[in-house]
Amino acid sequence: MNVIVGPPMVRSLNGDPGVLLEGIRFINQRGASALFQVNLRTGATRALERGAHEDANDWLVDAKGEPVAQSLYDGQRGKWTLRIPINGTWKTIDEASSPMGSYRINGFGRDGRSVLVRRADERGRSVLREYVGADKREDLPESSDLDGLLHDPATLALLGGYRLNGDELVYTFFDPKAQKTWAAVTKAFAGDRVQLASWSNDRKRVVVKVDSAELGPAYALVDLNTGKADWLGSVYSDLDSAHVSPVRAIRYKAADGLEISGYLTLPKERNPKNLPLIVLPHGGPEGRDTPGFDWWSQALASRGYAVLQPNFRGSEGFGWDFVKAGFGEWGKKMQTDLSDGVRDLVKQGIVDPKRVCIVGASYGGYAALAGATLDRGVYRCAVSVAGPSDLRRMLQSVRNANNGMTSAAQRYWLRFMGADGLTDPDLQAISPARLADQVDIPIMLIHGKDDTVVRYDQSVVMADALRKAGKPVELITLDGEDHWLSRGATRLKMLTETVSFVEKHNPPD
Numbered sequence: 001m002n003v004i005v006g007p008p009m010v011r012s013l014n015g016d017p018g019v020l021l022e023g024i025r026f027i028n029q030r031g032a033s034a035l036f037q038v039n040l041r042t043g044a045t046r047a048l049e050r051g052a053h054e055d056a057n058d059w060l061v062d063a064k065g066e067p068v069a070q071s072l073y074d075g076q077r078g079k080w081t082l083r084i085p086i087n088g089t090w091k092t093i094d095e096a097s098s099p100m101g102s103y104r105i106n107g108f109g110r111d112g113r114s115v116l117v118r119r120a121d122e123r124g125r126s127v128l129r130e131y132v133g134a135d136k137r138e139d140l141p142e143s144s145d146l147d148g149l150l151h152d153p154a155t156l157a158l159l160g161g162y163r164l165n166g167d168e169l170v171y172t173f174f175d176p177k178a179q180k181t182w183a184a185v186t187k188a189f190a191g192d193r194v195q196l197a198s199w200s201n202d203r204k205r206v207v208v209k210v211d212s213a214e215l216g217p218a219y220a221l222v223d224l225n226t227g228k229a230d231w232l233g234s235v236y237s238d239l240d241s242a243h244v245s246p247v248r249a250i251r252y253k254a255a256d257g258l259e260i261s262g263y264l265t266l267p268k269e270r271n272p273k274n275l276p277l278i279v280l281p282h283g284g285p286e287g288r289d290t291p292g293f294d295w296w297s298q299a300l301a302s303r304g305y306a307v308l309q310p311n312f313r314g315s316e317g318f319g320w321d322f323v324k325a326g327f328g329e330w331g332k333k334m335q336t337d338l339s340d341g342v343r344d345l346v347k348q349g350i351v352d353p354k355r356v357c358i359v360g361a362s363y364g365g366y367a368a369l370a371g372a373t374l375d376r377g378v379y380r381c382a383v384s385v386a387g388p389s390d391l392r393r394m395l396q397s398v399r400n401a402n403n404g405m406t407s408a409a410q411r412y413w414l415r416f417m418g419a420d421g422l423t424d425p426d427l428q429a430i431s432p433a434r435l436a437d438q439v440d441i442p443i444m445l446i447h448g449k450d451d452t453v454v455r456y457d458q459s460v461v462m463a464d465a466l467r468k469a470g471k472p473v474e475l476i477t478l479d480g481e482d483h484w485l486s487r488g489a490t491r492l493k494m495l496t497e498t499v500s501f502v503e504k505h506n507p508p509d
Helices: 176-187 295-302 320-324 333-347 363-373 391-401 408-417 425-429 432-438 457-468 488-505
Strands: 009-013 016-027 030-039 045-053 056-061 067-074 079-086 089-097 104-108 115-120 126-132 136-139 148-151 158-165 168-173 193-199 205-212 216-223 228-234 247-253 259-265 275-279 306-311 351-361 382-385 443-448 473-478
Touching: 009 056, 016 045, 016 056, 030 056, 045 067, 056 104, 067 104, 067 115, 079 115, 089 115, 104 148, 158 176, 168 176, 168 193, 176 193, 247 333, 259 295, 259 333, 275 333, 295 306, 295 488, 306 333, 333 351, 333 363, 351 363, 351 488, 363 382, 363 432, 363 443, 382 488, 391 408, 391 425, 391 457, 432 457, 443 457, 443 488, 457 473, 473 488
Parallel strands: 275 306, 275 351, 351 382, 382 443, 443 473
Antiparallel strands: 009 016, 016 030, 030 045, 056 067, 067 079, 079 089, 104 115, 115 126, 126 136, 148 158, 158 168, 193 205, 205 216, 216 228, 247 259, 259 306
16 A cells, blocks of 8 residues: 555664565455565665564564564454564464553663563553563563663664653663763753764764753764764754743642643743733643743744643643543543633733633644633633544544444543543533534634544534634645644644734734
């Protein structure tokens, strides 16, 4: 089908640069996940016949380009399986019930040969499990709080990981020498947020992404042999200190006492008193906002708005209990966590309560629509980018994509929505498209025509419902665009249309 699934695995193929890609092959007239090997020097592509399986959803390939592990997931049964090749035959070495989705392979372990999987242990805790051959396995200590892993660029062995500790990005290496090296690298950029981008095989030359609170993000090359660092270039061209607005971490209490954290971007060189506000909730909903430069909030702040990015209940990165606090709260407490943040800023005198709009994408787009229907009286306008509006219709499309069977994705959404199934009346009660007659603020809908995550018809249904109810609405279609606004031209169009809309209905001055 000429379809690539997932990111490429970069390897050296007999001395040539190459990549291994997961793609789709047809087996008995059904699509199955298979590996494809691409030699980047010659352009030659070939399918690796070994291990093709219709339930395969993840692979691990060694330094020579040979598959050494495979993850399978049966979405209907909610069953996960890990297989490795033994004497030329794929053998199951572990399996587990995982109704909310598959476990994924996280690369090689500490010896460069074992297989890592982040999964739940027998007591339901998140662990990083290391599989050595068919029989030996070990849960790595203190690995559950790592947000990402670091591997040796040459041997592919696990070196350590990183995590957000509050608002600080912390790197942890198993080797004390590597930890000392990283400390020397970050010391050169005191006060900035430093991320590892890549390094040479001997780890003496390091590329880092440096996020400066004053200058925004840029890349630098650190040479540990000479002790020098050279700038390679900014992530955003022509961005300088005059364009970057200050960001502060904030905390406030929700109405039920739960502490919510987030980030507040304030317009540069404006007195932080009685400012117009844009609430910008993240997607997921089990995602989170992080400290550092955010192009969307910075763009809005450049027009004179304060921007609030709350990590509402259900957001990841704050412990499992905080995630669970969001179950059943879609359109309910997950929504009021946003407006509770508005009220806190109003109480401090930072924000003018009469000049607040809500803008978001994906789940954040839903939250924008819910702010116009379920949590009224807070916002002057709303912009939804690729946001769900009819939850029953959305779940039905997920079911149809799975040949009419219940899938992990459907179970995941239902858990946050707090519904028992597609016929649960609670879905209608929290669907903005079913509440269009209650809208009393202008709404803009922006959606990619080729979105396969939240289908384009979700915005069409909402627009039709608003027009039928005689409510003001604008629908902006992004032709040829996906859920993530991957194309620069349409991302710019989204941003331009959003800014024009909020400036019209919530002037910054």
